[in-house]
Amino acid sequence: MSAPLALRVVEHEAQVFKRFWRGTLFGYVLNPLLYLAALGFGLGSLITENQGEVAGLPYVEFVAPGLMAAAAMQAAAADSLWPVMAGMKWIRWYHGMVATPLRPRDVYTGSVAWTAMRAGLGATVFLVVAALLGAIPSAWGVLAIPSAALTAAGFAAMLAAYAATQEVDLRFPLIMRLGILPLFLVSGTFFPIDQLPGWLQVCAWASPLWHGVELCRASTTGMLEAVDLAHLAFLVGFLWVGWLWGIRSFDARLTA
């Protein structure tokens, strides 16, 4: 039997990506350079002067995996809101897909898979740049790539599922500003969450990004422990719930 139908959707996305991969790759290189320069080294040098280490790490080593996971989340969010609206409504190529043997769930699964793959590519570039800048102390760091991709997959699954329920993109900027940005700030990206007030710590535990950050950080520092399995399980669960929602919302939207 042929490969899963969703792979044909991945092939489509790859075909489109071929047209603008240079710009995307440039962004992937620029992002870690800017963030690590400003936060890792700029802010990091202040922290080192005043406090020394953060969670037992030089600040740049602490913040690099956090930024890596957060970048994967942000890319996944942007790739899963407006492009889904375009596929459903603005340009409507999803409707062309479901006129073939592909089903709405294949379209959805393939799109999410592709977003995760792109995020994985971004994470790979991030890791290489960060390693060259000396922010990745352990070879286990390669495990941060699938960790970041899994984090991205979870957000992609959830947000694409949501986007398919919307008629207009009115709420998408709100999702970015009131959902994605706060997660970026309080998910252990820049500082350990035990610095937060107690109630916010509880919020952070519920943040999928925090689990992604912890997994990436454990990888790049080579300090993987049993608790990281719990982080992994949380992310898989997050992806699963999003996927269950998405196959329904895509079906409802594309076969009305």
Place this chain on the structure above:
Amino acid sequence: MSETPLIDARGLVKRFGDFTAVDHLDVQVQPGEAFGFLGPNGAGKTSTMRMIACVSQRDGGALSVLGMDPATEGSAIRARLGVVPQDDTLDLELTVRDNVLIYGRYFGLSRAETRRRADELLEFVQLTDRRDDRVDALSGGMRRRLTIARSLVNQPELVLLDEPTTGLDPQARHLVWERLYRLKRSGATLVLTTHYMDEAEQLCDRLVIMDGGRIVAEGSPRALIDRHSTRDVVELRFADEHAQHAALARLEQVGERREVLPDRVLVYTADGDADVERLTSDGPHPESLLVRRSTLEDVFLTLTGRSLEE
């Protein structure tokens, strides 16, 4: 009619909330036929097509497409259909050729086979010289032709066309018709919706006229004209309402049926020329007078009425 129909709908129903878009529709389409759904906007044509194309679930009745049930075997049916939807669903980011290539991949065709077919199909719809252009740059007529080429990449047994020429200029329409006619001659079964009468007359062997989700007439274009209209129609225009009113009594004496419109009077008659001769010998004196053959449009307007249903 002994062959198994490619499409067999019995008591087909589609509802959107309280609104019944398709109301107990019975339709059979035989292999090799060019079949048309004709009707005003909102008649239920597109809803019917979407159920046949297995992208919309029916809410009642029985439906079989290529001998299978769309509710359970949608993927397998779609593998053997060609679909030209009402709104283009092309990939604007990709080139003309890549649009066909990726579509072939959706059907699981090998890259080599898809390439071969893509070149043939682009030739067929006369887009070979635009093959490397982005779809963005194409005119509406070219996009339509590309959509048709794309829909044929899996060599479908049944091609569904939802308003294939709506919005196209006359040259583009005729080119699309010509290609569809060739496709029909090659043995493909075509099912199309349209609200253009000339399109239905050009392309369809048999058609149904739909209104309010139901079939109001069925037959070949010629048979429908014979049954629901007269051979000729005489159109008379008068200088003003007063003149028109004055002439009506005289017009009562010719033809089989009259239709009085605000700006003209239509006389449905078996022999328009003879009637005109009788009328002009002892006047009324219309400002203009036209004798023409009855068309499907007369049938359509007779059956579905002249008021706008939007």
